Amino acid sequence: MANLIEKRMKKAFAETGLDISSSTMKKSVGSKPHPKNEGPSSPQVSKTQSQPSAVSLSEVFERWQRSHPRPEKPKSRPLDLSCYGTPRIPQRDNAHEPGFRLQLNPGARLLIGVEQTEALPILAGFCANGRSTQCGDGTTDAREIVLGLDFGTSSVKTVIGDSALGKAFAVPFREGDGVKRYLLPSRLYETGGCYSFDGGGTAHRDLKLALIAAPRSSPQRERVVAFLAMVIRHARGWLFATHRDVYRRSRLVWKLVIGLPIAYHLDDELFHTFTEVGQAAWLAACDQGEVSALSVKKALSKAEHANPDSGIHSEDEDVEVSIVPEIAAQIYGFVNSSRFDKNAPNIFLLGDVGAGSVDSALFHVKPARGGRWDFEFFTSVVEPNGVMNLHRHRVNWWQEALGKIEGGEALSAALADLKFPTDSEAPLPDHFTGYFSGVxxxxxKGAETPDDYFFMKKLVHQVRGQSYWRAWKDGLLSPDQLVDIPAFYCGGGMRMRYYNRLKNEMKTIPGVTWLKAIPRPIQRPRNLEAPTLRGQDYDRLTVAYGLSFLEVGAVTKSLPPPKLPPQPKPSWRDNYVDKDHC
Structure with missing residues (x-):
């Protein structure tokens, strides 16, 4: 093998004019030197050239490298992908790369707010007849009448219940047909110190939310008292005019029941505030003059400093004011029907989508003594995820997006004027892209639209995460108790396809197959008189109807059971008896 390498090396280097001796090759290839050949090797003379100096193999290799430089690799050229079009680089959703692209076309314009719904006129003439609490002389039997008042963020709904007669009357506020006839916008007008439902003066909006935000604020309390006083007057006046033959000979004993979200119901300050406001509104409604700033302040002072032991000064002041959880009233029509099984677990999930907020809760209901109902709430959450807050979320997104492109300033400015209050009756688009044409x-890929963000991170997080899943997480209920929970969805917001998707979203929860809520319909009760109201619109009146009949017993908040310390493992010593104890 060594001889073969030697021959090939000699041949290769001979071509370059170099001669390599055998002794040099042997040393280079690792052959052991022979004692007789120690010392310099005898050079051989080439036939073609003069005798060169003896060189080592490493020197030969360096010379060969210098005489044979390696060719440079050609620089790589970019591939020509023009035949495939311009490649799209995905954008990430962050401050510098928002994850979307806007394009303004010629003639782009704002669509929302162009087609506003026409406001229906208020039914006039009833307020004047409702200053008194009695329909006639009241010489015969006493009859209890309950005025259920659903003071909503966007509108007020009222139902008068007569348990002796077995009927409930939905009070109309406006001319027209359908459910809008029974919805009064939560809006108040003030002119010269006097209040009215419509026309002129200063408009006061967001009455309920303003009171909840500042329950001790005198201006907020006065406006709510004035508004509710006029609602009470209208409801009593309508009852006396429409059903005079039924009530003119009876002495009417009134009860005022106002609904409040359960999370606020458990708040002592808000509970006390709404009780005082309800009492003052009843007193202001009984004043023989106009509902004015002066009469409202007088009624509030009287309600705030009322002494329970001082007795009743007049028959009109004889009223019982109750504050009831709205969710309890929502399902009264169900629990009081033949569909309610007293022996079932009767754990329900309810989501009420309003204009300003979403009220969701998981609770247990059971009948109590005296025709009352007890409610135990496992979870109760009120979040500003209602329809108008979805609208404001969309407006904020559009304004920020339009502010980043040329020509978007005009559209953004037009949209700023439409952050209307919560009492608006204009329909909203089911998708955020419906706000403009030509945009x-x-x-x-992977970027989140404003609608997807609000739906999953706010609405679903509240109803599924905080109201449903948390009951298991906090140890309040076991998985077996949460399987196929009946769920009720109501409120004006559920008419939007956007919010109606919540029903299907709650049927399946990724990764938790046993946690699913089954939607249940809310059916209109037979004893409710509400001409022209369609069955599918009854859910707008469920709270008011329940308030007019429901007798609430205990309202409690469930607490997680105490965690017991782990039992120690038995040891062999536990069964061993020492000889000293024998």
Missing amino acids: GVEFS
């Missing part, structure tokens, strides 16, 4: 929106 294209393209999202990159």
Whole structure:
């Protein structure tokens, strides 16, 4: 093998004019030197050239490298992908790369707010007849009448219940047909110190939310008292005019029941505030003059400093004011029907989508003594995830997006004027892209639209996470108790397809197959008189109807059971008896 390598090396280097001796090759290839050949090797003379100096193999190799430089690799050229079009680079959803692209076309314009619904006129003439609490002389039997008042963020609904007669009357506020006839916008007008439902002066809006935000604020309390006083007057006047033959000979004993979200119901300050406001509103409604700033302040002072032991000064002041959880009233029509099984677990999930907020709760209901109902709430959450807050979320997104492109300032300014209050009756688009025409929106893969963000991170997080899943997480209920929970969805917001998706979203929960809520319909009760109201619109009146009949017993908040310390493992010593104890 060594001889073969030697021959090939000699041949290769001979071509370059170099001669390599055998002794040099042997040393280079690792052959052991022979004692007789120690010392310099005898050079051989080439036939073609003069005798060169003896060189080592490493020197030969260096010379060969210098005489044979390696060719440079050609620089790589970029591939020509022009035949495939311009490649799209996905954008990430962050401050510098928003994850979407807007395109303004010629003639782009704002669509929302163009087609406003026409406001229906208020039914006039009833307030004047409702200053008194009695329909006639009241010489015969006493009859209890319950005025159920659903003071909503966007509108007020009222139902008068007569348990002796076995009927409930939905009070109309406006001319027209359908459910809008029974909805009074939560809006108050003030002119010269006097209040009215419509026309002129200063408009006071967001009455309920303003009171909840500042329950001790005198201006907020006065406006709510004035508004509710006029509602009470209208409801009593309508009852006396429409059903005079039924009530003119009876002495009417009134009860005022106002609904409040359960989370606020458990708040002592808000509970006390709404009780005082309800009492003052009843007193202001009984004043023989106009509902004015002076009469409202007088009624509030009287309600705030009322002494229970001082007795009743007049028959009109003889009223019982109760504050009831709205969710309890929502399902009264169900629990009082033949569909309610007293022997079932009767754990329910309810989501009420309003204009300003969403009220969701998981609770247990059971009959108590005296025709009352007890409610135990496992979870109760009120979050500003209602329809108008979805609208404001969309408006904020559009304003920020339009502010980043040329020509978007005018559209953004037009949209700013439409952050209307919560008492608006204008329909909202089911998708955020319906706010404009001529504006294209393209999202990159993985980017979140404003609608998706609000739906999953706010609405679903509240109803599924905080109201449903948390009952198991906090140890309040076991998985077996949470399987196929009956769920009721109501409120004006559920008419939007956007919010109606919540029903299907709650049927399946990724990764938790046993946690699913089954939607149940809310059917209109037979004893409710509400001409022109369609069955599918009854859910707008469920709270008011329940308030007019429901007798609430105990309202409690469930607490997680105490965690017991782990039992020690038995040891062999536990069964061993020492000889000293024998």
